[in-house]
Amino acid sequence: MNRTTADGRASAQQKEEPTRTMAARILITTDYLHPGDAVDQLLRGHGLEPVHSPARGPRPLAGRRSLFDGMSGAILASEPVTADMLAHATSLKVIARSGVGYDSIDVQAAAGQGIRVCNAPGTNHHSVAELTLGLIIMAARRLLEVTTAVRNGQWPREAGHELRGSTLGIIGYGPGGRATAKLGAALGMNVLVSTAHRDPENAAVLFTDLDTVIRNADYLSLHTRAGQGTDWLIDAPRLHAMKPTAVLINTARGSLVDEEALAKALSDGTIAGAALDVLESEPLPGDSPLCGLENVLITSHLAGQTIEARARAGLAAAHAVIDVLENREPAHPVDR
Incomplete structure (x- = not known):
């Protein structure tokens, strides 16, 4: 109860303050997003409260089930989001991936x-296309072997291959596949593409069926989505259909490749090499059949991890969260 002055009026300093509405909380697990950055400021500018919980490996069961407690939205890295986790997410209204792939989410x-x-x-x-090209060049010029040998005091004079005139096979023609095709064509490569979404206006690319691409590619690059019948798209029979001099490049999804069959194909010379930025299980398990193979190059899921791409992806995810919470249709829903 407010105290009153001598004339019976309540003191201004002692009046009850109006009840404040708590800001909607937004979980952020993407490890390159931080308090005070552009995403954080954008969310706060819309009256939201960012809560950072970076994904740095598997969470314990209790941590997974409580991850979304009290959260209205989430900006996520590629960590799994299961039906069990979502069953405990009673206040959650929107999940936005700070990236393209969403097969980790139920x-x-x-x-x-x-x-x-x-x-x-x-x-x-x-970013994905540039790393893909970098992996192709590393394989063509055997740069991993050379730089490792030089570091160990040797001076190898390895003969590699020119890319001009070779065949780049691309499976999937989304933005990453298109950008990779342009880079390959600019280098004078013959570009074959397997896709359900052909671009007849692009004379620099030959659109054909999947088996033809696999059979003719010197460098076979994967840019298709996982799921919908594409798990283990590259299995033992398709590895055997490739040229023995071919190199497989995967910057798309680890589940697209049968890693046990790939390890065998690399060991017995069925194909010449592989460059993988994504794996079925990440980080690479110590007992993976790919461990110890000299003709496979493995990077740590960083195809899209440039400073520029991170900035764009983080802001796009934040805008998706804001749109949903402010009752607007988001720009890139994957649920409809």
């Missing part, structure tokens, strides 16, 4: 609870 379970799921396409395809 979209069907989310939709069943009315949780929108969005991704950020078109934010990292140039």
Whole structure:
């Protein structure tokens, strides 16, 4: 009860303050997003409260189940989001991936609870294409072997291959596949593409069927989505269909490749080499059949991890969260 002055009026300093509405909380697990950055400021500018919990490996069961407690939205890295986790997410309204792939999220379970799921396409395809080209060049010129030998005091004079005139096979023609095709064509490579979304206006690319691409590629690069019948797209029979001099490049999804069959194909000379930025299980398990093979180059899922791509992807995910919470249709929903 307010105290009163001598004339019976309440003191201004002692009046009760109006009740403040708590800001909606937004979970952020993407490890390159930090308090005070552009994403943090954008969310706060819309009256939201970012909560950072960076994904740095598997969380314990209790941590997974409580991850979304009290959260209205989430900006996620590629960590798994299961139906069990979503069953405990009673306040969650939207999940936005700070990247393109969303196969780590149980979209069907989310939709069943009315949780929108969005991704950020078109934010990292140039980065993906540039790393793909870098991996191709490393394989063609045997740069890993050479630099390792020089570091160990040797001076090898390895003969590599020119890319001009070789065949670049691309499976999938989304933004990453398109950007990779352009780089390959610019270097004078013959570009074959297997896709359900052909671009007849692009004279620099020959669109053909999957088996033809696999059979003729000197460098076979994967840019298609996982799921929908594409798991283990590259299995033992398709590895045997490749040229023995061919190199497989995967910057798309680890689940596209049968790693046990790939390890055998690399060991017995069925194909010449592989360069993988994504794996079925990440980080690379110590007992993986790929460990110890000299003709495979493995990077740590960093195809889209440039400073420029990270900035675009983080902001795109933040805008998706804001749109849903402010009752607008997000730009890139994957649930509809």
